[in-house]
């Protein structure tokens with residue numbers, strides 16, 4: 283059996299609200315997903331790559347739309363991991379422009395974050411309905427990652 287995991291992360295890779303806010307946020311998320319198998323919060327000391335599992339089909343340039351090669355991306359990830367993903371700056375191989383690993387166009391979406399709220403098997407018709415309220419509460423716009431394992 284496969285698993286769906288919805289991951290909610292802030293747009294900024296280093297944004298972490300304080301603990302009390304996070305705990306309340308998880309309680310709010312639970313109200314939106316009463317049928318979810320479980321809801322977890324992950325916090326880390328430095329940004330982590332929050333992946334969409336097997337839903338990651340390709341990565342494209344946010345500026346010229348070129349498809350980025352896996353090898354280039356892996357090298358960039360290895361380099362960024364050396365400093366705990368605190369510096370995500372990259373120069374694009376396609377058009378030579380500068381951007382960050384967090385701003386690449388992941389299909390499906392992925393991103394970097396120091397906290398995530400993960401909803402296992404959410405069984406919700408409209409999971410994005412949680413976003414406006416939660417973004418407001420957490421004080422940051424959010425990205426929703428739909429992972430499949």
Ligand SMILES: [Zn+2]
Nearest residue numbers: 343346376377
């Ligand atoms: Zn490009």
